[in-house]
Amino acid sequence: MSSLEFALELIFTGLCVGAVYSLIAHGFNITFWTTKVVNFGHGPFIMFCSMLVLSFLLNGLPWIVSIPLGFFIIILLGFILERFSIRPLLKYPTSMGWIVSTLGVGLFLQALASKIWGAQALAFPPFIFKATDYVSIFGIQLSAQYLLVLVMALVIMLIMEVIINKTIWGKAMKAVAHDPNFARVMGIKSKMVMTLSFMISALLAGVAGILIAPIYGTITPEFGMNIMVLGFVASVLGGIGSSKGALFGGLMLGVIEKLVGGYISTSAEHGVAFLILIIILALKPDGIFGVKVVQKV
Amino acid sequence: MTKSTFHKITDSHFTKLVLFLLFAFIPFVFAVNDVQLFIFWGINILLAQSINLLSGFAGQISLGHAAFYAIGAYTSGILMTNFGLSLVVTILVTALVNGLVGYLLSFPAGRVKEFYLAMMTLGFGFIIQEVAKEWSSVTGGVMGLSGIPSPQLGTFTFLGIPMGLAYYYWVVLIIVVFFLWMFKNFVQSYFGRSFLAVHRSELSAASIGISPQYVKQLAYTVSALMAGVAGALYAHLMGYIGSNSFGMMQSIEILVMGILGGFGTIIGPILGAGFLTFIPNKLQFIQEYQLMIYAFLLVVSFLIIPQGFAGVLNLRTSLYKNLKHKEKSPLPVHNVLAKREIIDSEANRSNQPILTTTNVIKDFSGLRALNGISIKLYRGEILGLIGPNGSGKSTLVNLISGIYPITSGKISFEDHDITNKQSHYIANRGIIRTFQDPHNVANMTVRENLLLGNHRLYQSGILSCTINFKRSLVEEQEMLVKVEQIMDLSELAHYADDQVGNLPYGIQRIVEVARAILAEPKILLLDEPAAGLSETELKLLIQLIRYVKSRGIPIVLIDHHMEFVASLVDRVFVLDSGEEIYSGDMKGMKQNKQVIEAYLGVAKHA
Numbered sequence: 001m002s003s004l005e006f007a008l009e010l011i012f013t014g015l016c017v018g019a020v021y022s023l024i025a026h027g028f029n030i031t032f033w034t035t036k037v038v039n040f041g042h043g044p045f046i047m048f049c050s051m052l053v054l055s056f057l058l059n060g061l062p063w064i065v066s067i068p069l070g071f072f073i074i075i076l077l078g079f080i081l082e083r084f085s086i087r088p089l090l091k092y093p094t095s096m097g098w099i100v101s102t103l104g105v106g107l108f109l110q111a112l113a114s115k116i117w118g119a120q121a122l123a124f125p126p127f128i129f130k131a132t133d134y135v136s137i138f139g140i141q142l143s144a145q146y147l148l149v150l151v152m153a154l155v156i157m158l159i160m161e162v163i164i165n166k167t168i169w170g171k172a173m174k175a176v177a178h179d180p181n182f183a184r185v186m187g188i189k190s191k192m193v194m195t196l197s198f199m200i201s202a203l204l205a206g207v208a209g210i211l212i213a214p215i216y217g218t219i220t221p222e223f224g225m226n227i228m229v230l231g232f233v234a235s236v237l238g239g240i241g242s243s244k245g246a247l248f249g250g251l252m253l254g255v256i257e258k259l260v261g262g263y264i265s266t267s268a269e270h271g272v273a274f275l276i277l278i279i280i281l282a283l284k285p286d287g288i289f290g291v292k293v294v295q296k297v
Numbered sequence: 298m299t300k301s302t303f304h305k306i307t308d309s310h311f312t313k314l315v316l317f318l319l320f321a322f323i324p325f326v327f328a329v330n331d332v333q334l335f336i337f338w339g340i341n342i343l344l345a346q347s348i349n350l351l352s353g354f355a356g357q358i359s360l361g362h363a364a365f366y367a368i369g370a371y372t373s374g375i376l377m378t379n380f381g382l383s384l385v386v387t388i389l390v391t392a393l394v395n396g397l398v399g400y401l402l403s404f405p406a407g408r409v410k411e412f413y414l415a416m417m418t419l420g421f422g423f424i425i426q427e428v429a430k431e432w433s434s435v436t437g438g439v440m441g442l443s444g445i446p447s448p449q450l451g452t453f454t455f456l457g458i459p460m461g462l463a464y465y466y467w468v469v470l471i472i473v474v475f476f477l478w479m480f481k482n483f484v485q486s487y488f489g490r491s492f493l494a495v496h497r498s499e500l501s502a503a504s505i506g507i508s509p510q511y512v513k514q515l516a517y518t519v520s521a522l523m524a525g526v527a528g529a530l531y532a533h534l535m536g537y538i539g540s541n542s543f544g545m546m547q548s549i550e551i552l553v554m555g556i557l558g559g560f561g562t563i564i565g566p567i568l569g570a571g572f573l574t575f576i577p578n579k580l581q582f583i584q585e586y587q588l589m590i591y592a593f594l595l596v597v598s599f600l601i602i603p604q605g606f607a608g609v610l611n612l613r614t615s616l617y618k619n620l621k622h623k624e625k626s627p628l629p630v631h632n633v634l635a636k637r638e639i640i641d642s643e644a645n646r647s648n649q650p651i652l653t654t655t656n657v658i659k660d661f662s663g664l665r666a667l668n669g670i671s672i673k674l675y676r677g678e679i680l681g682l683i684g685p686n687g688s689g690k691s692t693l694v695n696l697i698s699g700i701y702p703i704t705s706g707k708i709s710f711e712d713h714d715i716t717n718k719q720s721h722y723i724a725n726r727g728i729i730r731t732f733q734d735p736h737n738v739a740n741m742t743v744r745e746n747l748l749l750g751n752h753r754l755y756q757s758g759i760l761s762c763t764i765n766f767k768r769s770l771v772e773e774q775e776m777l778v779k780v781e782q783i784m785d786l787s788e789l790a791h792y793a794d795d796q797v798g799n800l801p802y803g804i805q806r807i808v809e810v811a812r813a814i815l816a817e818p819k820i821l822l823l824d825e826p827a828a829g830l831s832e833t834e835l836k837l838l839i840q841l842i843r844y845v846k847s848r849g850i851p852i853v854l855i856d857h858h859m860e861f862v863a864s865l866v867d868r869v870f871v872l873d874s875g876e877e878i879y880s881g882d883m884k885g886m887k888q889n890k891q892v893i894e895a896y897l898g899v900a901k902h903a
Contacts, residue, residue, distance in 0.1 A: 038412050040360075040419075085596050095411040096358050097599045100556065103360070104595025107549060111588035225545060229423055232416045271427040277420040282405030285413050 008140050010262040011255050016146040018254020019153035020212045024231030025238065025246035026157060027204035032241050033177035034197040037086055040099050041106025042205050043228025047221060048109045049074040049206035050213040051117055054124055063127070071206050078202025081105050082195045106225070113221040121218035127210070149211045156207060161243060173197060226270070230257075233277040239287025249287065320470055324463035332466050333449070336534055338574040339473040343527035345554035345566030346480055347520045352552075353560025354484060355516035356496030357406065358415050361422020362551045365521040367429055367543035369395050369528025371436055374445045374538050384455055384468070384533065391529040392522045399521025400514060407513040422548050429540035439540060447536030469530055476523065479763045481563055483519075485618050486762035486769065487748070487755045487776075492516060493561070493616065493738050494749055501736030503720035504698060505729065505816050506753035515759070524551075546588065553591050556598050559605025561740065562614040568606045616745045618765075618773050651676050651851055652697070652728070652820055657706035659692055659875075666692045668875045669706070674820065679842070679852045681866035683886075685895055688872040690855045691733065694822050697853075698730045699723040711819070725753050727819030731826060735805040739798025743789055743808055746797050747780040750815030779815060787811045787841055803834035810841055820851050827858045835861065871895070 024046065028038050039045070049070045056066035085105050089097035126145055133144035164170035172193050175183040180190040212227065213219050234253045238245025253273060261269040280287065324332050348362050372394050373387040382390070406417055429436045436442060446453040448465035455464065483489055491512055494502035499509040532538050550573060558569020573591075577583045583590060602609055650673035659667040667689045674680055682690045695701045697708055699720040708716045715723050724730075737746045754776070757769035784790045787807050792800060797808055810826055826838055835858075842865055845852060856862050862869070863883050871879040871886060873895040879886050886892050 038416075040412075040415065088600055094356070095415075096352070096356075097603075099358060099360075099412055099415045100552070101596045101599055103549070104592045104597075107546075107592035107595065108589055111586075111592055115586075115589070226423070229416075229419055232420070236413075236416065267427075267431045271424055271431070274420040274424040274427070278405050278417055278424070281409050281413055281417045285409050 005140055006262065007259075009142075010258045012140065012142055013146060014255035014258035015251055016150040016254070017212075017215065017258065018234070018251040019150045020208050020215075020227075020250070021230055021234035021253050022157060022247045022250025023153050023204055023208040023211070024227065025235035025250050026160060026243070027201045027208065028231065028235050029241055029243065029246055030173075030197045030201045030204070034173060034180075034194045035086065035090065037090070037095075037098055037102070038235075038240070039081065039106075039198070039201060040103040040228075041081065041109065042201070042231065043224035043226070044106035044109040044113070044221075045074060045077065045202055045205035045224070046209040046212070046227060047219065047224025048077070048113055048209075050124065050209035050219050051113050051122075051221070053210060054122060054213070054219065055117065057125065067210060070210070071203055074202045074206035075199045077109070078199040078205075079195060081202070082198035086198070087191075087194075106228075110221050110224065117221070119221060121220045124213040124217060124219050127214045145214055149215060153211060156204075157243075157247060160204075164243075169196075229277070230270070230273055233273050233280075236277060236280050236285070236287055239289040242287070242289040245287050245289035248289070317474065321467065324466050329462055332462055333534070334574060334578055336462075336466050336469050336530075338571055339469040340527045340530050340534070341551075341554060341570035341574050342473055342567050343476060343523050343530070344551045345558060345570040346476070346563075347523035347527065348551050348555045349558075349560055349562075349566045350480070350484075350492070350523070351516050351520035353555060353562075353566075354489060354492035354496060355512060356492075357513060357516060358411075359418045359520075359548075360415050360545075360552065361418040361420070361425070361548050362524060363543045363545070363547035364422045364425035365395055365399065365524035366528040366531070366547065366551070367425050367540075368398055368521075369525030370532040370538045370543070371429065371442065371528075372525070373529035374442050374532040375435065377446055377533070378442065378444050384453075388472075388526055388529050391525045395525025395528075396518045396522040398525075399517040399519070402521070403514040403517035406517065407510055419545075422545060426540055426544055429543060436540065441537055441539030441541075443537040445532050445536050445538070447533055449534065450536050452536065453533060465534065472526065472530070476526070477563070477567075480523075481614075482618075482765050483759075483763045484563065484614065485616055486757070486773070487752055488515070488759060488762055490616050490741070490745060490749050491752060493741060494752075497738040497740075498736055500700065500720070501732065504700075504724055504732070504736070505750055505812065506721050506724035507749075508719075508721040546591075549591060549595070553594055553598075555605075557594055557602075557605050559607025559612075562605075562607040562612060564610075564612045564614070565605045565607030572606070616741060617748055617777065618770060619777070648675070650674055651711055653707075653709050654693075654697065655707040655709075657693070657696060657708065658704045659689075659696060659701065660704045666875050667696070667872075670872070670875075670877055672870060674851050674853060676851055677846070677849045678867040679846055679854055679865050681862045681869040681883075682853055682855045682872070683857075683862065683869050684872035684878075687874075688895075689875040690872055691824055692875075693872070694730060694824050694853065694855065697723075698728060698822060724816070727817075728822065729813045729816045729818035729820070730822035731806075731809045731813050731824055733824050733828070735802075735809040737797040737805055737808055737812070740796055742794050742796055743784070743800070744777075744780055744793045746808055747783060747789075747812050747815055748776060750812035751776045751779060753816055783811050783815055786844065788837055803830045806830060807834060807837055807841070810838060814841065814845055818845075818850055820853070821845055822853045824855050825857070826854070827856050827861045839865065 024042065027042055031037050031039055052073055053066045053070040056069055057063070081102065085101040086098050089101055127148070134141045135144050135147055136142070164173060172183070172188045175186065175188055176190050176193045184190045216223065230253065234250035235246060237253055238247070238249025253276070256276070257269045257273055260272045323335055327335070344362070344366060347365070348359055351357050351359050369391050373391045376382045376387045376390060402421065406414060409417055430439055432438070433440070448460050448462045453460050453465065455468070491502065491507045494507055495509045495512040502509055554569040554573050555566050557572060558567065559565025577587050598605065652674040654670055654672045657667055657670045658665070670693060682693065684690050692701070696703050699715070699718050699722070702717045707714065710726060710728060713726070715726065738749065755772060757766070757772050761769040784793060789808060789811060792804060797805055806826060806829070810823065813821060827835055830838060839861070842852065854862060854866060866883065868881065869879070869883055869886050870877065871892050873891070878891040878895060879889045
């Protein structure tokens with residue numbers, strides 16, 4: 001394989017993985033808009049949904065039933081999270097309360113998952129395509145599974161963008177993001193919009209879980225926390241609260257990771273990502289697109 | 298038993314000695330397994346106090362605290378296996394290395410707050426674990442590092458003598474007691490108080506001369522150092538360390554110990570550490586569901602017991618050193634201010650302004666809040682700063698005190714250019730301000746808050762405060778006397794030991810003004826001090842302001858209460874929409890057309 005093809009393939013896989021990071025970053029954005037809260041239990045939500053779907057599949061349910069069922073449960077968990085571990089803590093001036101309690105909910109799910117399914121890695125079956133299905137574009141072999149993940153992630157983000165900008169629900173959400181009290185005066189049920197944002201965020205976590213699991217091949221109760229921190233990196237890289245930032249931050253991180261993995265060492269992949277997190281936070285916590293968002297929102 | 302007798306008993310040296318001896322006897326009474334548990338308790342106490350200092354006192358959340366623990370464990374493990382150094386040396390080197398790591402981390406971490414900091418520390422924890430896992434030539438990678446001399450394996454010698462677990466227990470006991478003693482001294486000094494001030498608000502801490510940057514550097518350094526020593530003790534206890542011991546769950550466990558025990562107290566984290574050491578080990582059921590229970594505790598602790606065990610038991614750690622039995626001869630009130638200030642007042646007659654703003658302009662993203670303001674403030678005078686809401690009065694005070702950068706112009710103080718200097722630097726030079734809403738530290742008592750005002754006058758070094766050198770104790774007593782005097786003057790004495798957050802609004806304002814006076818300002822900026830005060834409180838405030846004036850200290854006073862302003866000021870400066878519309882005496886102002894227009898709208902609106 002020529003070096004160019006190798007590089008292109010790395011970039012392609014990077015984009016696919018990165019698209020999932022973008023989805024995770026979108027999940028952070030939605031709750032950040034309405035409540036300025038970032039769910040530190042988002043990772044285990046990702047893991048839990050993929051675990052649920054896997055266990056439904058193993059119990060003989062078809063994909064078409066397993067996935068909606070998994071999504072339903074994860075949305076319900078999002079609802080519970082907002083009600084019990086965020087709303088009572090928003091009244092405190094510091095963020096330590098909700099950081100700790102959302103993290104606690106996440107860890108609880110993680111511990112629950114190891115109790116139910118054990119701590120060892122479980123194989124996650126490929127979705128629609130087989131692991132060996134390839135598509136050839138410009139002479140480069142692209143995994144069909146990866147391509148599917150990329151396309152689906154992009155489509156979901158596009159739908160999200162349309163919903164937020166064009167529908168009444170999206171506008172209500174924007175109003176709440178701007179000023180919850182004023183929105184309430186205008187007749188918008190701010191609290192309901194907040195709850196809804198957590199349910200949508202949980203759904204996005206679930207989607208990310210279903211998309212990333214076939215790429216990873218195996219899933220463990222711990223993988224959620226790891227991928228959540230990568231979602232943080234994507235989010236911070238692009239700028240928290242920016243849709244554009246979430247998209248580009250995720251894709252950039254994916255590509256950087258895979259290039260580091262391909263040219264330096266796969267064991268350095270995540271380490272580099274975490275390093276980016278610290279450097280970006282120290283130098284430009286608003287991220288690349290952050291500044292524009294502050295004025296827009 | 299009343300609270301005070303309880304404190305008397307727990308604070309007495311005799312009780313402490315008895316406790317120490319009881320703990321020293323543990324190896325004779327308990328089985329090996331239990332002695333090991335007690336050692337773990339000691340290690341966990343260090344960890345819990347480490348995160349307590351950083352998150353509980355300085356308010357910097359840490360979700361990756363196991364990283365410091367890991368660095369400590371690996372550093373000492375490597376030093377001992379590869380170089381055969383003795384425990385004393387490894388602990389000292391580990392403490393140094395960890396302190397350095399903490400210091401370096403404080404630079405990126407000091408720039409972010411709240412959940413950004415949570416993300417960063419989470420990332421830091423992951424990085425260190427990745428390094429431990431992947432750098433196998435040094436750390437042993439996933440296989441771990443074994444062969445560290447350990448008292449459990451009988452391979453541990455100290456000063457050439459082979460040491461068993463009991464000896465190791467005593468070593469740990471002495472180290473833990475020593476650290477707790479230093480920790481107590483530290484948090485009860487002006488350093489500890491400055492940590493809580495930064496926790497409450499960096500802005501208000503800076504306004505009394507505390508550098509938030511410095512506080513964070515110190516917090517990270519000391520916190521990392523303590524966790525590092527805990528790591529070293531752990532490495533020797535186990536004889537083996539693997540990267541799995543320092544994952545996120547360990548960070549969470551440390552956090553739970555702190556939160557559950559009670560952040561911001563000394564006893565709390567000790568109890569929290571004990572709880573998490575003994576309970577899971579003694580109850581099989583809990584061990585099985587350990588992670589779930591930790592997670593559950595994280596979720597509910599903030600909701601149910603936000604102050605932790607210490608809060609439930611009502612054990613608050615006081616934040617100053619009280620040596621009551623020593624001299625308590627109240628000096629006459631006029632000695633409150635240092636001699637330096639009195640000499641300063643000699644210079645009052647000079648015609649040089651002490652503060653000058655020259656053509657100061659401030660734009661807020663396109664909106665001009667102040668347009669070319671030039672003010673001169675002379676020694677010994679009270680300047681009233683008046684204007685309708687939004688006219689730029691507070692903005693001007695914020696510019697002088699360095700909270701906002703100015704767009705153009707110049708501010709100078711005593712011939713020094715202080716334009717766009719950092720807030721705490723300006724406060725340290727002697728320009729002290731109060732805020733529109735009181736910026737006290739709500740969970741500190743009145744006396745402790747007032748001591749915060751003295752912050753910039755303290756000279757004892759950090760070591761001196763930590764080891765309780767006599768000089769630092771004498772200094773603390775001197776400051777306490779000053780606080781006592783100002784409390785008499787401002788009628789706060791019977792609130793002395795009440796937490797400020799529980800007091801009525803008016804009292805909180807008086808506390809803030811008294812705190813500012815204790816900082817021995819060269820200029821005092823009061824931003825609407827009379828707002829929301831009752832009639833008696835207002836009288837008290839006037840009394841305080843007159844007192845400050847009598848010391849020759851110039852004051853800039855913003856307020857809407859015209860009678861109040863008129864009774865105090867020498868001169869007024871009136872702002873409207875960021876422009877100067879009048880400057881001169883009160884009488885002239887009342888006849889000035891522009892002023893009347895600004896307040897009543899266009900003249901003759903009938």
